Amino acid sequence: MNGFSLSRWFGIIGKEFIQLKRDRLTFGMIIGVPVMQLLLFGFAINADPKNLPAAVLSADNSPYARTFIRAMENSGYFRGVVQVAREDEAEELIAHGAVQFVVNIPENFSRLLVRGEQPQILVEADATDPSATNNAIGALQVLAATALARDLAGTLGAAPPSPAPIDLRVHRRYNPEGISAYNIVPGLLGTILTMTMILMTGLAVTRERERGTFENLLATPALPIEVLTGKIVPYIMIGLIQVGLIFLASQFVFNVPMKGNPAVLFFVVLIFIAANLTLGITFSSIARNQLQAMQMTFFFFLPSILLSGFMFPYRGMPEWAQWLASILPLTHFLVLVRGIMLKGNELPELWPQIWPILAFMLVVILLGLRFYKRTLD
Amino acid sequence: MNAGTEFAIDVRGLNKHFGPKHVVRDFSLQVRAGEIYGFLGPNGSGKTTSIRMICGLLTPDPGSGSGTCLGYDVLRETAAIKREVGYMTQRFSLWEDLTIRENLNFVARMYGMKHRREAVDGALERLGLQSRANQLSGALSGGWKQRLSLAACLLHQPRLLLLDEPTAGVDPKARRDFWEEIHALAADGLSVLVSTHYMDEAERCHRLAYIAYGKLLATGTAAEVVSSQKLHTYAITGPNLAPLSTALRALPGVGQVTPFGNTLHVTGQDDSLLRAALAACTSDAAYRVEPIESTLEDVFISLMAGATDNFVEQ
Ligand SMILES: Nc1ncnc2c1ncn2[C@@H]1O[C@H](COP(=O)(O)OP(=O)(O)O)[C@@H](O)[C@H]1O
Ligand SMILES: [Mg+2]
Numbered sequence: 001m002n003g004f005s006l007s008r009w010f011g012i013i014g015k016e017f018i019q020l021k022r023d024r025l026t027f028g029m030i031i032g033v034p035v036m037q038l039l040l041f042g043f044a045i046n047a048d049p050k051n052l053p054a055a056v057l058s059a060d061n062s063p064y065a066r067t068f069i070r071a072m073e074n075s076g077y078f079r080g081v082v083q084v085a086r087e088d089e090a091e092e093l094i095a096h097g098a099v100q101f102v103v104n105i106p107e108n109f110s111r112l113l114v115r116g117e118q119p120q121i122l123v124e125a126d127a128t129d130p131s132a133t134n135n136a137i138g139a140l141q142v143l144a145a146t147a148l149a150r151d152l153a154g155t156l157g158a159a160p161p162s163p164a165p166i167d168l169r170v171h172r173r174y175n176p177e178g179i180s181a182y183n184i185v186p187g188l189l190g191t192i193l194t195m196t197m198i199l200m201t202g203l204a205v206t207r208e209r210e211r212g213t214f215e216n217l218l219a220t221p222a223l224p225i226e227v228l229t230g231k232i233v234p235y236i237m238i239g240l241i242q243v244g245l246i247f248l249a250s251q252f253v254f255n256v257p258m259k260g261n262p263a264v265l266f267f268v269v270l271i272f273i274a275a276n277l278t279l280g281i282t283f284s285s286i287a288r289n290q291l292q293a294m295q296m297t298f299f300f301f302l303p304s305i306l307l308s309g310f311m312f313p314y315r316g317m318p319e320w321a322q323w324l325a326s327i328l329p330l331t332h333f334l335v336l337v338r339g340i341m342l343k344g345n346e347l348p349e350l351w352p353q354i355w356p357i358l359a360f361m362l363v364v365i366l367l368g369l370r371f372y373k374r375t376l377d
Numbered sequence: 378m379n380a381g382t383e384f385a386i387d388v389r390g391l392n393k394h395f396g397p398k399h400v401v402r403d404f405s406l407q408v409r410a411g412e413i414y415g416f417l418g419p420n421g422s423g424k425t426t427s428i429r430m431i432c433g434l435l436t437p438d439p440g441s442g443s444g445t446c447l448g449y450d451v452l453r454e455t456a457a458i459k460r461e462v463g464y465m466t467q468r469f470s471l472w473e474d475l476t477i478r479e480n481l482n483f484v485a486r487m488y489g490m491k492h493r494r495e496a497v498d499g500a501l502e503r504l505g506l507q508s509r510a511n512q513l514s515g516a517l518s519g520g521w522k523q524r525l526s527l528a529a530c531l532l533h534q535p536r537l538l539l540l541d542e543p544t545a546g547v548d549p550k551a552r553r554d555f556w557e558e559i560h561a562l563a564a565d566g567l568s569v570l571v572s573t574h575y576m577d578e579a580e581r582c583h584r585l586a587y588i589a590y591g592k593l594l595a596t597g598t599a600a601e602v603v604s605s606q607k608l609h610t611y612a613i614t615g616p617n618l619a620p621l622s623t624a625l626r627a628l629p630g631v632g633q634v635t636p637f638g639n640t641l642h643v644t645g646q647d648d649s650l651l652r653a654a655l656a657a658c659t660s661d662a663a664y665r666v667e668p669i670e671s672t673l674e675d676v677f678i679s680l681m682a683g684a685t686d687n688f689v690e691q
Contacts, residue, residue: 007486011487015472018475019472202604213470216471217487219466222489223458
């Protein structure tokens with residue numbers, strides 16, 4: 001007589017759907033947030049930034065060096081190449097972000113060049129935004145091979161020197177891993193899901209509490225498990241819509257490869273969505289009002305973004321931070337999605353990242369049921 | 378239901394603290410089956426808290442008191458109680474972003490009703506709301522919200538109704554209709570516990586309980602409550618009643634002095650002291666002083682004043 005009732009459960013799901021449908025703002029946010037973030041992040045990543053500020057620290061004032069600098073400007077990737085005289089000056093420019101590159105041309109550049117001894121040019125790149133610098137660095141590599149070909153042809157005769165006349169060394173600063181767009185679009189999938197799933201469900205029970213409708217719900221025979229899970233289901237569907245949008249964009253707009261099995265990806269996404277929803281519902285039954293639920297969401301969201309490997313490379317963090325990060329579902333999800341999309345991993349290889357998410361979910365739902373108040377105390 | 382239970386509600390010695398605040402003290406209440414029981418008291422006196430304890434929405438302090446509701450234990454059998462009680466909250470607590478029909482339908486589902494469609498249609502028809510069934514309930518006026526709430530908590534055919542200030546903010550005509558419906562329901566055997574502030578509503582109840590600052594001060598029929606307080610009341614008519622009431626209040630034996638239009642009701646518990654005070658102030662022949670029956674209102678005002686005094690002493 002007191003068991004789980006499917007009819008009641010469907011009643012709660014149905015009610016949640018109707019309310020969602022009527023709450024235009026929330027509904028708009030659920031669809032709008034991923035689209036907007038994709039446009040903002042995705043295109044920022046995918047763009048081929050040109051006209052980047054650069055400085056040249058040249059100890060050699062030969063025509064060769066000048067040709068190289070002019071060629072940099074002509075490539076379109078570099079703008080207003082400034083000449084600096086001292087190393088600390090160059091350091092300050094790059095540290096403050098006034099320039100994105102410092103090109104160091106050594107003292108004996110032209111002498112070595114003429115002798116065919118491959119003088120070294122050191123390029124320091126501010127790689128905090130790696131996507132902004134990668135193409136420009138590529139362009140520099142080409143320049144190193146070709147820019148001086150004509151000048152040298154006169155000096156050294158017809159035979160173009162091979163290998164390249166210049167040994168170009170790139171020093172990526174601030175972000176040695178140089179995360180690429182391929183890494184970021186799947187990462188966005190995880191962060192957007194974390195954000196919207198936890199927030200939306202976090203508000204679900206607290207909203208009822210604030211509006212006083214919770215008292216009515218409590219006065220009925222509805223069971224906590226029916227209320228909690230009934231409120232989750234509509235958001236699973238919403239999460240899937242978000243995933244669909246992001247996945248389509250990743251394929252057709254950003255051309256991220258999809259090496260793995262879409263069914264495996266779907267399965268993993270479902271687990272991840274469920275984990276976030278249980279956390280949201282649990283927040284919702286612990287928090288006293290919507291503001292608290294919101295604060296809890298952000299309290300969880302920030303470490304997820306910062307520690308999961310979305311922002312900073314996971315392996316670059318100290319051990320305690322890695323340990324903390326390994327609790328967060330997003331950390332595992334990022335590895336899973338990158339593994340499936342970029343490496344074509346299958347379930348057996350993925351399992352070590354799947355079970356921690358399941359374990360997280362189990363603990364959280366137990367907490368949620370423990371804190372769900374059957375009374376108004 | 379246990380055989381031979383004559384009480385719809387029978388609780389004894391319930392207490393409730395919120396933090397250090399002792400909100401309900403030793404609360405005992407017996408409501409007979411088929412009875413309309415009025416529950417009165419000033420704001421914040423613990424009416425809502427008591428009702429919530431009866432229907433299992435609040436747990437009474439552990440180790441204090443016990444009781445039954447419809448024969449079920451109020452501490453342990455709250456699930457069974459919820460199935461058979463209709464509870465109308467003080468504040469409108471249906472979903473404002475659902476339509477009238479959706480609200481009724483949802484409530485019917487929560488109670489696992491078999492013939493949901495018929496029940497909802499029937500309720501809409503009784504309400505006279507078929508034509509507006511698809512309106513959002515948040516758009517309804519106070520009186521309609523109240524009727525909708527009542528319909529929603531009657532949907533599953535409960536045996537006991539708990540109504541928490543159901544007529545607050547509702548116009549007199551709607552209040553009258555509401556009470557007619559309550560009496561009709563009680564005549565069909567439904568038991569009703571209703572909290573209210575209105576004296577006329579108190580007089581429509583079969584029996585009453587008066588609570589102030591968490592303490593039950595009086596219970597019984599209206600007549601019993603009045604006579605139990607052994608209050609003496611005099612009505613004074615004449616000129617300049619305002620200065621007279623100030624003078625009277627200063628004298629011993631005078632409990633309450635309350636103006637009612639052109640008369641002044643003076644109450645007190647010690648008749649001889651009260652008469653002496655009246656004699657001292659109304660020697661002027663322009664004043665007419667006559668003993669009258671104490672009304673429920675006189676009694677409640679006196680009870681409330683007494684309770685405030687107790688509260689201050691603590
Ligand atoms: N959930 C709660 N937490 C803390 N205090 C409460 C809570 N509910 C009610 N109270 C306090 O208990 C007292 C009685 O409240 P209530 O039962 O609502 O009175 P009434 O319904 O008679 O106006 C009030 O002082 C109120 O502030
Ligand atoms: Mg109240």
